[in-house]
Amino acid sequence: MINKLHSKTFCSLVKIPEWNYPVEKAEIILCGIPLENTPTIRPGAKFGTFVRLAYIGVESYFPDLDIDVLSDAKVCDLGDIYVPLGDSNLAIKTITKVIKNLKKQNKKAKILVIGGDHTISYPVVKALRPKSVISFDTHLDIHPEWLGVKYTHTSWSRWIKEEFGCELFFVGIGSYEKESWNYIKMNNIPII
Incomplete structure (x- = not known):
């Protein structure tokens, strides 16, 4: 099934x-999701998956653990998901479907994704349905919408809470908007 899906x-x-x-x-299972549909300040989030290039020349053996993270780890890097750009709803459907299919093929594996903008968090959570999510960011990403679009990099955390009941934890928040602050206080969402 993966060969058909992969191609x-x-x-x-x-x-x-x-x-x-x-x-x-x-x-x-590692897969990149180079989505960038709603940039706010500057484009470039779609190139985040290229962080993989940083592994070139890295010495990967950890003697304290007696493991070589490149050759001993049981990791499957599938490359990047083909994501339709310009249509957030279609991108979300595509990402959700791919992540669900990966989980069906291997229920025990941890699925690790590399973005792309933060919008990718919504379909990944939709597919995996974790009980809680920890966000390491300087922003809450809890707006109800951005420029008339419901699911964006600025709103994903609100919708995973409201639609899937995920318990949220935020680490490293550096700035707030009053509406967002009121929302997290009203919903007893912890900030660390």
């Missing part, structure tokens, strides 16, 4: 070649 869904411009464990047996 239509993933592009492999950037992957870590050593992380080629079979999807069905992997402990961690």
Whole structure:
């Protein structure tokens, strides 16, 4: 099933070649989601998946753990999900479907995603349905919408709370808007 899914869904411009464990047996499944539909200040979030290039030349053996994270880890790097740009709803449907399919293929694996803008958090949570989510960011991303669009990088945390009942925890918040502050206080959302 993954071969059929992979050929239509993933592009492999950037992957870590050593992380080629079979999807069905992997402990961690890594996929990039280069989504950037609603930038606020400057574009570029779609290039976040290129962080994989930082592994080049990295010494990957940790003697205290006796593990080489590139060759010993049971990781499958699938490359980047092909995400339709310009249509947030279609992008969310695509991401949700791909993550659900990956989880069906390997229920025990941890799925790790690299963005893309924060909008990707909504479909990943929608697919996996965790009980709680910890956000490490300087912003709450809890607006009801952004420029008339409901699901964006500025609103994902509100909708995972309201639609899926996820318990939210925020770490590192550096600035607030009054409406957002009132929302988190009204909903007893902790900020650390």
